[in-house]
Amino acid sequence: MNYDFEAGEILLLDKPLTWTSFDLVKKVRNSLRIKKIGHAGTLDPLATGLLILCTGKFTKKIEEIQAQEKEYTGTITIGATTPSFDLETEVDSTCDIAHITEEELRQAAEGFVGVIAQIPPIYSAVKVNGERAYTLARRGEEAEIKAKNIEIKSFEITRIELPEVDFKVVCSKGTYIRSLARDFGAKLGCGAHLSKLVRTRIGNYKLEDALSVEDIMRIKDERIAKTRPDSN
Template identity: 70%
Template sequence: MSQETTPARTFDFETGEVLLLDKPLTWTSFDVVRKVKNTLRIKKIGHAGTLDPLATGLLILCTGKKTKQIDLIQAQEKEYTGTFRLGQTTPSFDLETPVDAELPYAHLTPEQLQAAALAFTGLIQQTPPLYSAVKINGERAYEVARRGDTAEIKSKEVTIKEFELTGIALPDVHFRVVCTKGTYIRSLARDFGQHLGCGAHLTRLVRTRIGEYRVEDALTLETLEALRPPRPEGETGRPARQPKPRRPEQRAGLEYFQASSAPTDSDPADSAS
C-alpha cells in the first residue's frame, strides 16, 4: 500500500523502516538522506542505491535495524523511464555539461532505432561515465572530471533485461529500461548514440521501480515534513538560526545545468512569477 496515501500510518524510524522517497531534481542522494535525518531526527539511516542529481524518482531509505536490508534492496533489478537526445554528445553523457559535438540524425528510421535497442538488450559490457561516483585510485571519478583531468575507467558486465522505445520524436527518443544493479543509463545513452553513429545524451531520467518497490508509492519531501516528531517533553529548543540557502547545484557540480536552465527575460515563466 502506498506510503503517500496512508497518513494515519505511524512510523517507527528508530526501530527500523524502509522509506520510499520521490527524489527531487538536482538533489543528490546524500542531500535527501541528510534532509530526512534532520527532519525526522533519525540516528541511523542510509540509502539503498544512488540516484544522479539530474535524475528523479524512487530513492529508498532504510532506518534503524532495517539498514541491514540495504545490500539486499540494492541488488534488486531497477526500472527507469527517460529520454535520449540524438545528434548531440556531452562529456557527462547528460545535461550536467554542455554539448561538445553535433552529428546528423534525421536519416535514422524507427527500424534502425529499434534494432539499436535490441543490440543493447541482454548481457553487455558497459563503461561507467567519468562524471560518476566510481573510485579511481581512491578518488571519485567526478572529482577528477570536474578538475578537467582524464582517467581510464574499466568496463564491466551489466544486464539490460528490457529496453523498450516508448516514443520517437527525433531528435528525442523516449524509453523504458529494466536492468541489473550497477547499470548507468547515461552510459547506455552514450553507447546507443555511438551504435547509431549520431551520438546521444540523456536529457531525462526517472527511476520508477526497485524490485517490488514503486515510485507511485513514494512520499514526497513535502509530505515527509508532516512526519516531523514533536520535541521531547521538557526539551528546550535551540535559538533559531537563519537558514542558509540550499545550493545543491554547487555541491553536485551542476553549474552549467543551473545556468542553462535559468529563465531569461523573455521566458513566460519568469514574467509570471
C-alpha cells in the first residue's frame, strides 16, 4: 500500500502494553519520517488496543475522531482497590467478596448505563490549577477533581470468575474506564480496580483493522528499499 503522509493519512495502530500513546506516535513519526502527526484519544500505558494517528492535513480530523464513541473490553478485579484505580499502583485495601452474586454484578453494571457524573482518576492527565493531576498524585499531593457528565451506552458483563469480572463497555468521549471500575466496586460495597483494558473501537474504526509496531517497521523497510538505486 502506498501512503502519502504529507497529504494526510489515518493510521490505525494497536498500542502495545506499557507504551504511552506518545511513545507510539514518536515511533511511527521517526520510523516513517513523518513531519506532522498526532493521535486521537490517549490510551493509558497499561491499556492496549486501538490508537488512531492522523498525519499531514488529516491532523485536522483529530478532534472529530476523538468525539466519536468508544468501545472497550477488559477485566475488573473486585474486592481490592488501588490509588490509581488500576495496576499502576499497589493494592491499598481489600474486602471479602464471598457474598457477591452474579445477579448483583449484573445489576450493578446496568445501574451505570445512561448519562452519569464521573470523577476522573487522580492519576490522570486532567489539569488541576495548570498541572497534570498525575504529577500532583506522584508527589503525594491531594487535588480536587470535578465530576463531569459522560455517557455509558452499554456495560455488559461477559465473564465472571471472581475476583475477576470481564466486561464490554460502549461509552462517550471523556469516559475513564478506571473510574468506572472504581465506581462499580463502590456500588458493590467491596471496592474494585481495573486490571486489564483493550480499546476495540472508536466510531467505525476497529482494532481488528489496526497495524502493529512490526507492521510499521515493515512499511519503513519497504520505503527504504524503494529509495535504493537498484530498486528499479
